[in-house]
Amino acid sequence: MILDGKKIAAEIRGELRKQIEALRAEGKRAPKLAIVIVGNNPASETYVNNKLKACAEVGIEAVKIAYTADITEQTLLAEVHKLNDDPSIDGFIVQLPLPGHIRETTILSAIDYRKDVDGLTPANVGRTVQGLPSIVSATPRGIRELLARYNIQTEGKHVVVIGRSNIVGKPIAMLLMQRPYLSLPNMSAASLGDATVTICHSKTRDLAAICRTADIIIVAAGSPGLLTADMVKEGATIIDVGINRVDGKLVGDVDFENVSRVAAHITPVPGGVGPMTIVSLLQNTLQAYNEHSR
Ligand code: NAD
Numbered sequence: 001m002i003l004d005g006k007k008i009a010a011e012i013r014g015e016l017r018k019q020i021e022a023l024r025a026e027g028k029r030a031p032k033l034a035i036v037i038v039g040n041n042p043a044s045e046t047y048v049n050n051k052l053k054a055c056a057e058v059g060i061e062a063v064k065i066a067y068t069a070d071i072t073e074q075t076l077l078a079e080v081h082k083l084n085d086d087p088s089i090d091g092f093i094v095q096l097p098l099p100g101h102i103r104e105t106t107i108l109s110a111i112d113y114r115k116d117v118d119g120l121t122p123a124n125v126g127r128t129v130q131g132l133p134s135i136v137s138a139t140p141r142g143i144r145e146l147l148a149r150y151n152i153q154t155e156g157k158h159v160v161v162i163g164r165s166n167i168v169g170k171p172i173a174m175l176l177m178q179r180p181y182l183s184l185p186n187m188s189a190a191s192l193g194d195a196t197v198t199i200c201h202s203k204t205r206d207l208a209a210i211c212r213t214a215d216i217i218i219v220a221a222g223s224p225g226l227l228t229a230d231m232v233k234e235g236a237t238i239i240d241v242g243i244n245r246v247d248g249k250l251v252g253d254v255d256f257e258n259v260s261r262v263a264a265h266i267t268p269v270p271g272g273v274g275p276m277t278i279v280s281l282l283q284n285t286l287q288a289y290n291e292h293s294r
Helices: 005-025 042-058 073-085 104-110 122-129 138-149 169-177 207-211 256-262 273-292
Strands: 032-038 061-067 091-094 158-162 196-200 216-219 237-240 244-246 249-251
Touching: 005 042, 005 138, 005 273, 032 042, 032 073, 032 273, 042 061, 042 273, 061 073, 073 091, 073 104, 091 273, 122 169, 138 169, 138 237, 138 273, 158 169, 158 207, 169 196, 169 216, 196 207
Parallel strands: 032 061, 032 091, 158 196, 158 216, 216 237
Antiparallel strands: 244 249
């Protein structure tokens, strides 16, 4: 079965639109997101435009703040502080990657965790790890929501995560191994968390043997064709996070054609995790508005 992220994301956008309409009907202002973009990386431009479009669709007000690539770290930091202090902004993101002369960790660490709707600040990550109320980063939140909406349980399951990045591998591993007390708003009732998680990376020995023991495999490596059918147990669930361009075509990290014959559930690329990531940003923005709007 295909886990249709495009369809589920559209459903969630419909739910968000209704929730925001209800807020407006009570005379409240719309939630507001700011997106800071530096330079003119074409992929970043596309991502930002998709995010702006998605905001408009659900009634979230969104502003784009664009800087040229030669901006100093100090000026960007001043923008972050300005957004932190602006009561009309519920959440904001700084689109990554940033130019080489700007330290991403310095910028991300300066974002007020209550407005950190990308969930990438050390404060939010730390809170997530300790099971405190937090904003979960968009891709892991989207993966969790997709599993929940298809009623795929994780309790006691062996989940193998391939990739150990701060934005995908580490946080999704953390979320799925936790006790499910850390419930996200608007989640369905599926029991998520309580999994036994193995994190694999580029130095892992015998990846195939580890994968063959997995009930759920989450691949976020950025390596097309990495997960092949011989690495997958019959009936497993496969979440393909990878986005790669091969011969002008968008592909994931999974040999979809062959793996889909063995797996019980699988996400396509495009149309799987990607749309869920964008909708998670919208959910995070509404969460920040509900929890902290002044
Ligand atoms: P990254 O690019 O920072 O790192 C890749 C990780 O994969 C590393 O931890 C590395 O150790 C591991 N890895 C690479 N090759 C491997 C191999 N052959 N075997 C085992 N492990 C290997 O990770 P990222 O930023 O999480 O991105 C991963 C992929 O996910 C990229 O293709 C990226 O474009 C995509 N992505 C998609 C979304 C989405 O919304 N769909 C969001 C974020 C990232």
